[in-house]
Amino acid sequence: MSHDNLLIDDQDGVRTLTINRPDKLNALNRQTLLELFQAITQAHGDDQVRVIVLTGSGEKAFVAGADIGEIRDQSAVQARAFSAMGQNLMAIIQNLDKPVIAAINGFALGGGMELALACHLRIASDKARLGLPEIKLGIMPGFGGTQRLLRLVGTTRALEMSLTGEPIDAERAREMGIVNRVVTPDALKAEVMQLATQLAGSAPEAVSGILQAVNQGADTDLNTALALETARFALCCSTEDMREGTSAFLEKRQPEFQGR
Structure with a gap:
């Protein structure tokens, strides 16, 4: 375009x-x-x-x-x-x-x-x-x-x-x-x-979760914002990038996030 x-x-x-x-x-x-x-x-x-x-x-x-x-x-x-x-x-x-x-x-x-x-x-x-x-x-x-x-x-x-x-x-x-x-x-x-x-180079699900939690959390009450944080944290933990990031930490190497 x-x-x-x-x-x-x-x-x-x-x-x-x-x-x-x-x-x-x-x-x-x-x-x-x-x-x-x-x-x-x-x-x-x-x-x-x-x-x-x-x-x-x-x-x-x-x-x-x-x-x-x-x-x-x-x-x-x-x-x-x-x-x-x-x-x-x-x-x-x-x-x-x-x-x-x-x-x-x-x-x-x-x-x-x-x-x-x-x-x-x-x-x-x-x-x-x-x-x-x-x-x-x-x-x-x-x-x-x-x-x-x-x-x-x-x-x-x-x-x-x-x-x-x-x-x-x-x-x-x-x-x-x-x-x-x-x-x-x-x-x-x-x-x-x-x-x-x-x-x-960061994990996209983690990045988008942080952006949503901060943006929406700023305009709502604390309990609602914390519930959103919990939900997005859970989504991160369902990704291959989470497994890659935690494995890389334990193996003392740099992670290679794929956006999955």
Whole structure:
């Protein structure tokens, strides 16, 4: 499937999706949202893909936001549909049973920060800037930013970032728990691929179980979440990968997981 605004690359079980609108700082218009939806859905259904990396083309931006030119001319009805479209994509990414890593190579603002927040892990260049500047345009985040940021950093910090619209640098984002790691621009690709390749070599049932338990457990009561953990633990113990992993440990060798 061809895409106008995405570049797709496969390497060792890792599929990298690069948003390719450098002249627009990789802004998310409807076409790009649709292409991301199609690419994520395709990667989800491909057993050869174990991990997905999202990044932006060029050195300036991961995604600098939603496409303001499209937003400006929308009616309230069209804006509601656009918001729902973005929120649907973000929910699909967050709930995917394969790890999604954001490689934040520059500005991650507005819809770009919301896209990064939907990913499971985030590694940023030390040149990156993250923020929700929508209030400066007379609007507010519409792709889930208020809710995911709230759950990640708490009410006080989420309100400060959303109400002031001021971006923060990558190191401050790491201190707040928004990004996992900060590296130099030259080291970003290698750092992301090292992590992605490590995860791609893990047992898929264990990976998907952890993702589901953490994502769903965060929004439910403890007893329900523990019951989900137990169920997914049992599924892991029914796999050949479990037998391979435990045997490799006892035999003092590296496991070779096959996804069975």
